[in-house]
Amino acid sequence: MKREHSSAWVVATAALASVLVLAGCAAHDSEAPNSDPGLVSLSPGQSAPVAGTTTLRVQGGATGSENVIVLSDTASTGVSAKTNYTVTATGVGAAGAISAPATSLNPIANGTTQAPAVDMAFGMRLNRASQPRFQRGFSAARSMLASRSASSGRLRSLSAAVPNVGDLMNVNVGQSACDSLVPSVARVVAVSSRAIVLADTTNPTGGFSAADYQRFAARFDTLVYPVDVTNFGAPADIDQNQHIVLLFTKAVNELTPRNSSSYVGGFFYSRDLFPVTDTQQFQGCKGSNVGELFYLLAPDPAGVVNGNIRRTGFVDSVTTSVLAHEFQHLINASRRLFVNTSAEDFEVTWLNEGLSHVAEELLFYHEANLGPRQNIDVTKLRSTPAIRNAFNNDMSSNVSRYQLYLAAPSENSPIRNDDSLETRGATWNFLRYAADRKAGSSGSDAATWQALVNSTTTGVANLRGVFGADLAGMLRDWAVSHYADDLNSTVSPTQTQPSWNFHNIFPALGSGNNTYPLQVRSLQGSAASGTLIGGGAAYYRFSIPANTTATIDVAAPGPVQAVVVRVR
Secondary structure: OOOOOOOOEEEOOEEEEEEEEEEEEOOOOOOOOOOOOEEEEEEOOOOEOOOOOOEEEEEEOOOOEEEEEEEEEOEEEEOOOEEEEEEEEEEOOOOOOOOOOOOOOOOOOOOOOOOOOOOOOHHHHHHHHHHHHHHOOOHHHHHHHHHHHHHHOOHHHHHHOOOOOOOOOEEEOOOOOOOOEEEEEEEEEOOOOOOEEEEEEOOOOOOOOHHHHHHHHHHHHHHHHHHHHHHHHHOOOOOOOOOEEEOOOOHHHOOOOOOOOOOOOEEOOOOHHHOOOOOOOOHHHHOOOOOOOEEEEOOOOOOOOOOOOHHHHHHHHHHHHHHHHHHHHHHHHHHHOOOOOOOOOOOHHHHHHHHHHHHHHHHHHHHOOOOOOOEHHHHHHHHOOHHHHHHHHHHHHHHHHHHHHHHHOOOOOOOOOOOHHHHHHHHHHHHHHHHHHOOOOOOOOOOHHHHOOOOOOOOOHHHHHOOOOOOHHHHHHHHHHHHOOOOOOOOHHHHHOOOOOHHHHHOOOOOOOOOOOOOOOEOOEEEEEEEEEEOEEEEEEEEEEEEEOOOOOOOEEEEEEEHHHHOO
8 A cells, every 4th residue: 555755743842751649638628728739639520731741749539539641642753653651650549441342333223234344445545556647747737727628638528518318428447547548438327417427338237227327416416516515615627517427337346356345335536637638747647537527336236246246225325425435535636736726736645535534424414414513422323214324324434443543542643644444533533523623612614624625735734724733732632532522521622522422322333342442551550651653642541549649650752742531
């Protein structure tokens, strides 16, 4: 898998070497206030940061307390950059409940058969591999649009006038960026206000009917298009027909080997936004279809392609979410090329994918008639068939990826330069957390998502531009939120996730033997050490016996921030 390179994010912070002195004695009453400014009294749900070499002493009360310390690395210098830390504890008691190993999630609707996992990463791998080919093609693409010369290439039957149902179109369905073409003929099977639906004439028999294709066109018009355009902006229109092409082709089916545990459901290919003609600066991309186009899985009820059976009901259930995901990629790429013309590169993988997973969440909200900051729990998810189906079809993969991140938070990060499922889950959840925090009580996040998509910067610089300079503090608070969210009403709003109640959802879906899947270790009576990657976090649970004092030493040579939260 090709890895991306982005600018390093280094937060100038002194090495952390802190001592926490946690007192289990009774709190001072109001008539005899404590004169020691270093002594802090925490109620359950409250937290105290550990900054630099500050000594923090926390009263646990006459009955003692249970606590968690959260360590967060707020710097990123690449995939391999790690920070060592050591936590040494004396005088602590037995920890409370510690997390169980995570297991796979069950669907909300009981009895649903588990299907292969959709491989959302295929399209991004394809685009990342071809990116060097287009490094000097941005100006050529803009010149193409300015001169309206899109129709001068070999595959121009997708361009200009809107076709009629029954027309035949020549398309390139190959995965080579520009040089090796796989020409195919596709029939126009539906046309709507925003969609041109094509079916490859070589697709297996027994697929969608004309009514099915028309339903996809209507679904794109009334659901996918308005959700994505409202939140991310309108795509460019280089083929000048004000339509998006939805191509159902067996070429997508061929990408999945026989008996694979995952499958490719579709993709967007940025090569289709580049010209086929040569310029002085750019060798034309002969494989470009020069239009806004998606490649989608075709039904294959008999398993003709690689023996993989793809019934019409299955393809129907997964395609809308794929469209919402890939449409964000198309909008993001086309606006960087043709609208925000100061941009000279596509968005980095982790943020681009995170935004497309946000698109899946937005699709869920729309289909379920719900919205952000409603603290959705499993009772709400099971309350109606429409909500259950929307969660299973649109949102469950986001939750599964987030679960994978929670199971290993010190090794993964929302800003990690890779395309793993853990990174995708972390990035989606961080974007949701950051948008909730930025929005406060307002009802819409559209301006936030549009600012991220319409930026001329990428990666961490893009996040800073939208969410503010103190991303280190936001990453720290986000790390605390995984543990503290929905603990009680005392928790600081900056340490909560107001859109989702995952402490309620994960156990109900069978995660980690009916527990919350966050990896939490015990700090009882010993030293603990480990490593954190930039954006990663570690969690240690401990208790303080009544009327005793616990001392915890935290040492780290990098920008690690620590927060202690009283649990009980």
